[in-house]
Amino acid sequence: MSSLWTPGGERPVPRPGSDSPPPPPPPPPPPRGGPPDHGEGDEAMDAEMAAELADVQRQLLGAPPEVVVANHAFGLFQLAALHLSQEKPDFAAARLAVDAMGALVEGLAGRLGDVEAELADGLAQIRLAFVQVQSGRRPSEGDAP
Numbered sequence: 001m002s003s004l005w006t007p008g009g010e011r012p013v014p015r016p017g018s019d020s021p022p023p024p025p026p027p028p029p030p031p032r033g034g035p036p037d038h039g040e041g042d043e044a045m046d047a048e049m050a051a052e053l054a055d056v057q058r059q060l061l062g063a064p065p066e067v068v069v070a071n072h073a074f075g076l077f078q079l080a081a082l083h084l085s086q087e088k089p090d091f092a093a094a095r096l097a098v099d100a101m102g103a104l105v106e107g108l109a110g111r112l113g114d115v116e117a118e119l120a121d122g123l124a125q126i127r128l129a130f131v132q133v134q135s136g137r138r139p140s141e142g143d144a145p
Helices: 042-062 065-084 091-107 113-134
Strands: 002-006 009-013
Touching: 065 091, 065 113, 091 113
Parallel strands: none
Antiparallel strands: 002 009
């Protein structure tokens, strides 16, 4: 099992085609908007958040870039699989995730390190699953999503 780096920490990622359930999604980011309403304790929270962000940035800088890119590609696989596995699949959203994964994996061929073959296999699996779901046939046990 691989892991996916998120701002909330490492998340386990099952290999494409494995029977492991996907990890729970990270919590949504805070809403964007105007400046926060500072009350008591907000300055301490802002400082804590800044320290956490700095720590995350240090971790990100310490990771090999091909690992970070591969984690994003695996995340796109999971996003596509999620949209395909719904009662009423969202083909537009799944297509975008599959195409984005293809752009990464095929566009960076030869530069993704040890997981490149696994990423290419995952891309083939999610493309097959897309075609199967779109044609009205759910993927079988050995297929992706």
